[in-house]
Amino acid sequence: xxxxISVKLDMNEMADITQEVVNFVKESGKNExxxxxxxxxxxxxxxxxxxxxxxxxxxxxxxxxxxxYGEFYDHHLTWHDDNxxxxxxxxxxxxxxxxPFKEGRLLTGTWQQIVVINFxxxxxxxxxxxxxxx
Amino acid sequence: xxxxISVKLDMNEMADITQEVVNFVKESGKNExxxxxxxxxxxxxxxxxxxxxxxxxxxxxxxxxxxxYGEFYDHHLTWHDDNxxxxxxxxxxxxxxxxPFKEGRLLTGTWQQIVVINFxxxxxxxxxxxxxxx
Amino acid sequence: xxxxISVKLDMNEMADITQEVVNFVKESGKNExxxxxxxxxxxxxxxxxxxxxxxxxxxxxxxxxxxxYGEFYDHHLTWHDDNxxxxxxxxxxxxxxxxPFKEGRLLTGTWQQIVVINFxxxxxxxxxxxxxxx
Numbered sequence: 001x002x003x004x005i006s007v008k009l010d011m012n013e014m015a016d017i018t019q020e021v022v023n024f025v026k027e028s029g030k031n032e033x034x035x036x037x038x039x040x041x042x043x044x045x046x047x048x049x050x051x052x053x054x055x056x057x058x059x060x061x062x063x064x065x066x067x068x069y070g071e072f073y074d075h076h077l078t079w080h081d082d083n084x085x086x087x088x089x090x091x092x093x094x095x096x097x098x099x100p101f102k103e104g105r106l107l108t109g110t111w112q113q114i115v116v117i118n119f120x121x122x123x124x125x126x127x128x129x130x131x132x133x134x
Numbered sequence: 135x136x137x138x139i140s141v142k143l144d145m146n147e148m149a150d151i152t153q154e155v156v157n158f159v160k161e162s163g164k165n166e167x168x169x170x171x172x173x174x175x176x177x178x179x180x181x182x183x184x185x186x187x188x189x190x191x192x193x194x195x196x197x198x199x200x201x202x203y204g205e206f207y208d209h210h211l212t213w214h215d216d217n218x219x220x221x222x223x224x225x226x227x228x229x230x231x232x233x234p235f236k237e238g239r240l241l242t243g244t245w246q247q248i249v250v251i252n253f254x255x256x257x258x259x260x261x262x263x264x265x266x267x268x
Numbered sequence: 269x270x271x272x273i274s275v276k277l278d279m280n281e282m283a284d285i286t287q288e289v290v291n292f293v294k295e296s297g298k299n300e301x302x303x304x305x306x307x308x309x310x311x312x313x314x315x316x317x318x319x320x321x322x323x324x325x326x327x328x329x330x331x332x333x334x335x336x337y338g339e340f341y342d343h344h345l346t347w348h349d350d351n352x353x354x355x356x357x358x359x360x361x362x363x364x365x366x367x368p369f370k371e372g373r374l375l376t377g378t379w380q381q382i383v384v385i386n387f388x389x390x391x392x393x394x395x396x397x398x399x400x401x402x
Contacts, residue, residue, distance in 0.1 A: 002158050002300060002368060002375070007402050012186070022339040026185075030214045030377070032136060033265075034267055036171050036302050036366050036401075037366055038366070038367065038368050038375065040375055040376065040380070041377035041379075041380055042316060042318045042377055042379050042380040042381075044319060044391050045368075047179050047225045047226075047229070048176060048224075048225065048228075048229045049176060049224075049226060050176045050209075050221055050302045052209070053208070053212060054207065054208035054209035054210065054211055054212040054213075054218065055207075055209045055212075055218070055221050057208040057227075058208050058209050058221070058222055059221075059222055059225055060225075062200060062222045063203050063226075065200075066200060066333075066334060067330050071371070073323075073326045074187055074322035074324075074326050074373060075231050075320070075322035075326050076277060076322065076324070077321075077322055078248045078320050078322040079320075084322065084323070087318055087323050087326070087327075088323070088326055088327055088330045089318060090260060091187070091315045091316065091317045091323075091327055092226065092315075092330075092331075092360065092361060092363070093225070093226060093228075094228055094315060094316075094361075094362055094365065095315070095316045095365060095367075095380070096195050096365050096366045097228065097229060097230050098172070098230045098231070098232055098267075098369070099172065099229075100170055100172050100263045100265040100364055102136050103185060107136070107138070107172065107174055107263045107329055108174065109175035109176055109261075110321075111175075112174070112175055112176040112229070112346070113174050113176075115365075118195045123382045126271065131301075131302055131307045131368040131402075132328050132402070133170075133267050133268070133366075133401050133402045134265075134267070134268055134304055166270060167399075168304050168399055169402055170347055172318075175343075177361055181357075181359045181360075181362060181363070182310060182359065182362075182363045183310060183358075183359040184310045184341070184343075185357060186346050186347075187342070187346060188341065188342035188343035188344065188345055188346040188352065189342070189352070189355050189356070189359075190344075191342040192342050192343050192352050192355070193355075193356055193359055196334065196335050196356045196360075197360075199334075200334060216322045219271055219283050226360065227359070227360060227362075228362055231308065231362065231363060231364050232304050232306070232364045232401075233368055234269050234270060234304055234306050234397045234399040235362070236379075241270070241272070241306065241308055241397045242308065243308050243309035243310055243395075245309075246309055246310040246312050247310075247364070248309070256338045267304075267402070268399070268400070268401045
């Protein structure tokens, strides 16, 4: 069972997609298993985080310290664009997370939400694939 | 098949949970498949590493260079706590790893152990979910 | 269904293994599911990235800014080797990615390739396990 959801996000914005994942698990009718959450596209990433206004700023700020927008990237020579930093950030954070569930409930912590982040340098309609495993 | 294990860890401490994963695969009776290892809670993370005294210091040291404890985080304004850096580190490293096994044995390298890391700024009882996939 | 592939890579070199994953999914005869891609060994890592000459330089360059080769690592005291930075980089990027497929096709973006990276300080024959999940 596979579903693709879509979220419009600004540069460095993240969205909490936990409820979409919860609903998807419910629709599957499965009690126990795991759900794969996968970012389609190379400038988006999936992780878990406490979704609150502070960390929504802190996380992209630290990622930009790692791979600053505005510096030179060889990627820009290939396409004459400006999102080399976006690609590097997304590859570090990673495109997939797998979340276990039992008795129909995600085994996440109370302050642990599932998020998709748009690291691209422009607003993007980010696509995320959800799939029930096992 | 799902199991939750618990490991008490100090700030920036990691534990080798490979043997727990090996035992869990054995209990499952499965010869071939994959095991999901998931950190429950947003200030813990799962990765693989060569578990030896040197890297037990190096890894948290580099993570602290990325997101230094002691600097300002917007997260601290939300809860008046001090673990903004912990959340950022955990979200970069990630909450899940999936490890394949065949003929009842993990397909990990000889010097590649499965670890849970406590990035929180205090000692924590870290919970880790193990689940057989496929 | 599990397969181990092998790719010879220089220090900091990455290889696009998307076609190997596509072929493996085809061989499985499955239409819908997910494929686990796992780096066997603690100085290699798996991620997705736009595989083009610029990012092949940018990604290892930023990873080396995070964990510079040439600096002191406690790891070097354990084995008297020089690859402490390699281990740290690999543990940050992670050993596993899980990629969904539907109607026999990977649900990756057009510019999103699956890569294995050799962070070790010498040329290595990197082994990668592929496994069909669900």
